[in-house]
Amino acid sequence: MILTVDDAKGMDKEDSLYKFREEFYIKPNTIYLDGNSLGLLSRRAERSLLEALNDWKEHGIDGWTKGKHPWFYLSETLGKLMAPLVGADASEVIVTGSTTVNLHQLAATFYKPEGKKSKILADELNFPSDIYALKSQLSIHGFDPNTHLITVNSRDGRFLDEEDIIKAMTDEIALIILPAVLYRSGQILDMKRLTKEANQRGILIGFDGCHSVGAIPHSFSEWGVDFAYWCNYKHLNGGPGSVGGLYVNKKHFGTAPGLAGWFGSKKEKQFDMEHTLTPAESAGAYQIGTPHVLSIAPLIGALEIFQEAGIERIREKSLKINRFLMDLVKQEFPDMGFIIGNPLDDHRRGGHISLEHKEAARICKALKENGIIPDYRSPNIIRLAPVSLYTSYREVWEAVQVLRKIMIEKQYENFKNEREVVA
Structure with missing residues (x-):
């Protein structure tokens, strides 16, 4: 089965936590996948x-x-x-x-x-x-x-x-x-x-x-x-x-x-x-x-x-949206050097996905250049964290398509393969 944007839209419609997106300040034209380093500001926190x-x-x-x-x-x-x-x-x-x-x-x-x-x-x-x-x-x-x-x-x-x-x-x-x-x-x-x-x-x-x-x-x-x-x-x-x-x-x-x-x-x-x-x-x-x-x-x-929202519902969506992300990675990058470096079993996996690639630092910079906010960890890890309260399935699908474009066009070659001062 090939996953499409329509699948993402359908999951968003069924998402009982989708309404909480309105609580957060989400920057236009940006997909934020770094909530495991710093969560976004909510209107209630403000x-x-x-x-x-x-x-x-x-x-x-x-x-x-x-x-x-x-x-x-x-x-x-x-x-x-x-x-x-x-x-x-x-x-x-x-x-x-x-x-x-x-x-x-x-x-x-x-x-x-x-x-x-x-x-x-x-x-x-x-x-x-x-x-x-x-x-x-x-x-x-x-x-x-x-x-x-x-x-x-x-x-x-x-x-x-x-x-x-x-x-x-x-x-x-x-x-x-x-x-x-x-x-x-x-x-x-x-x-x-x-x-x-x-x-x-x-x-x-x-x-x-x-x-x-x-x-x-x-x-x-x-x-x-x-x-x-x-x-x-x-x-x-x-x-x-x-x-x-x-x-x-x-x-x-x-x-x-x-x-x-x-x-x-x-x-x-x-x-x-x-x-x-x-x-x-x-x-x-x-x-x-x-x-x-x-x-x-x-x-x-x-x-x-x-x-x-309740932590049980948050966990339920987290597992589902991260599974969707992993399935998309397997579908879109069968031969581009990516390794899924996180546990595959739900009961062993936390709230983020760990993609390993030899060009990880450069890829993270290219993602940011394209409005996707990831997280880099030395020596070769791209951490991606769809957050249950404010990340949509549609955003996950779009982020993977941007990553695919970066890899096909080799946009990452425009950057040095080294971390910034703050990674």
């Missing part, structure tokens, strides 16, 4: 940011307790809205910090080396910032990162095998940090299985949800995950520099934060100004400093959309 500015304008210091969105409890309020996206109780989620700051906080809190149980387990495909943070934490404890950071190797450079991760869970491991979804290939790790195996060995385990939260459903509490952290500017459309999120399983409530700060205080005690911290009895205890209100405000509107 509105809630303007409301926060107005609260500042109207109330000044009283904005902490007055106005449309009082700031003092804003992190907790948004944590409650975000909890269903990660399968957690409202008390287990807080919107705070950034990905790396939150990882530092969680590692400082839960990495407790004792005797030979002193090593941290990660993987060689993890995002560099996570590795930097873990090496830093090891150094702070007086350990050599070259010997105490154990990284699980990939068998093929694309994916991780859970068997290899489990095999590395020795009695020397004190903490495990893994990606929920691998940022290059889009592979989903079996978080439920890995958590069970870690917990059986008395090892705490945490997940980086930057490429999973807002794209796939999670059940962190049910699985017994110890902690997790993520950014909110990708699939959650919170805007550049958006405040991040973290999850701490309630079984750990009462564990003193490794990095203490006054916003981790129990709310009723915070302004007592005592020199002894009384931590919040929730994930709020792992906040450090004053929330960045103007960077958190767009999430108010962004999460409203997720409440209405």
Whole structure:
């Protein structure tokens, strides 16, 4: 069966999420396929940011307790809205910090080396910032990162095998940090299985949800995950520099934060100004400093959309539209050097497609020149992320036709095969 533009139009008509496209600012004559790096601005996110500015304008210091969105409890309020996206109780989620700051906080809190149980387990495909943070934490404890950071190797450079991760869970491991979804290939790790195996060995385990939260459903509490952290500017459309999120399983409530700060205080005690911290009895205890209100405000509107759309429907469309994209790639590029480098099975694939090609950097530049916004990852990956809330099937079909034209006409030869400063 040959896929045509009429097939794309038909799927758009049947798409129950199609109406949400109207919520977003979509640039004319542009097809945006980079929502796994930075989500588009929605009108509701813009509105809630303007409301926060107005609260500042109207109330000044009283904005902490007055106005449309009082700031003092804003992190907790948004944590409650975000909890269903990660399968957690409202008390287990807080919107705070950034990905790396939150990882530092969680590692400082839960990495407790004792005797030979002193090593941290990660993987060689993890995002560099996570590795930097873990090496830093090891150094702070007086350990050599070259010997105490154990990284699980990939068998093929694309994916991780859970068997290899489990095999590395020795009695020397004190903490495990893994990606929920691998940022290059889009592979989903079996978080439920890995958590069970870690917990059986008395090892705490945490997940980086930057490429999973807002794209796939999670059940962190049910699985017994110890902690997790993520950014909110990708699939959650919170805007550049958006405040991040973290999850701490309630079984750990009462564990003193490794990095203490006054916003981790129990709310009723915070302004007592005592020199002894009384931590919040929730994930709020792992906040450090004053929330960045103007960077958190767009999430108010962004999460409203997720409440209405529902993560299950978002995932259902994501799988369907990405399958459509992969089928088109197979149809249109049988002999042009493209390799689909993401998992083909739905249950193993996150929210983006990973196309490998030796001319990937040049192809990405040619796509941008033609109004298609992709994402490049070294050394040879074109990431394409049709986003359920604002990408249409028609756009996917058109993007593939543009790519075909680029390849046939060899337009990519007009560019250097190297990444830009920001890729």
